[in-house]
Amino acid sequence: MQDPPPRTYRDGARAVAALAVAVGGFGISFGLLARSAGMGWLAPIVMSATTFAGSAQFAAVSILGTGGTMVAAVTAAVLLNARYGPIGVSVAPWLKGPAWSRFLRAQLVVDESWAVSAEGEGRFDARILVGAGLTLYTAWVAGTAAGSLGGEILGDPNAFGLDAAFPALFLALVLPQIRSRRALVAAVVGGAIALALTPLTPAGVPIIAASAACLVGVRRS
Amino acid sequence: MSTTWLVVAAVGAATVAIKATGPVLLGGRPLPARLTGIVDLLAPALLSALVVTQALADGKAISLDARLVGMAAAGIALWRNAPILVVIVVAAAATALTRLLV
Secondary structure, X not given: OOOOOOOOHHHHHHHOHHHHHHHHHHHXXXXXXXXXXXXXXXXXXXXXXXXXXXXXXXXXXHHHHOOOOHHHHHHHHHHHHOOHHHHHHHHHHHOOOOHHHHHHHHOOOOHHHHHHHXXXXXXXXXXXXXXXXXXXXXXXXXXXXXXXXXXXXXXXXXXXXXXXXXXXXXXXXXXXXXXXXXXXXXXXXXXXXXXXXXXXXXXXXXXXXXXXXXXXXXXXX | OOHHHHHHHHXXXXXHHHHHHHHHHHOOOOOOHHHHHHHOXXXXXXXXXXXXXXXXXXXXXXOOOHHHHHHHHHHHHHHOXXXXXXXXXXXXXXXXXXXXXX
16 A cells, blocks of 8 residues: 555544444443443443443343343453453554553544554554544443433334444455455454354353454464 | 442453553554564454354344345445445445334
8 A cells, every 4th residue: 555644533533423323322222221220320321431342331231130140240241341452452552652641542442443443464543543432432421321311212223223333334344454365364264263152152252262363373473 | 339330340440451451561562573463363353253243143142134134235335335434324224124124
């Protein structure tokens, strides 16, 4: 690729604009679910503001809501978020500056902000990551507050097909990543691992196990 | 503290720590050469896993449902070089329409 102009925070925000609507919709349903699981109105909003990881929050709250133990709820959330370990390592070289600033920006890493900031061959754009992350964070927390305080505004986000917005985004982003045979092998093996483990393991494990597919890069590195 | 607030605090602290580990410990420096060959394959491997699980998984079950119509529509939009915004909207609309009709 020839040198493109440097990208800005605003480009990151633009990259996830459509998705922010879907994230806001899921924020509303998280707020509703958490409220109906007996969490009160404030705890769901605090959780979205401090955790910012939708799938883990849904899992923890639904386990609590169905009478599961605290340990089960926290374990499920940690398993679901374990993928942010390797994901954090992948973006680490591109997050410069003092440790506190790297710490704060690392919190804006979610699947979607990470995916849109990937430039291929292990490169990431920190400004895109932060612009996209802040946009999604705002949508997630605002949506949660609307759901927790406001009640039934939207109805079921799946009725609007919002659940299909996420795999569509990831499909659009994985295709340009496949520029070599190794990348193709990693994508196929990663997808196969995730699919094979889905019926067998708790949610979250298939995704973290799929990251083992990048070990096909060991020999030639 | 109630169970609710303990869970909120524990999940929050664990997530913040997991997300921060790589960037705080390794941030701003190139990864060791042995790691880069592995890490540059993380995006294709994990993105592909996210596509598969979010399009096909329903809890622990594999569910072939309206999302597949949305993914097919997204595939056609991508093949026609549509911008990502259009791909996402087309996928959601095709999925919603399928749920409405079926």
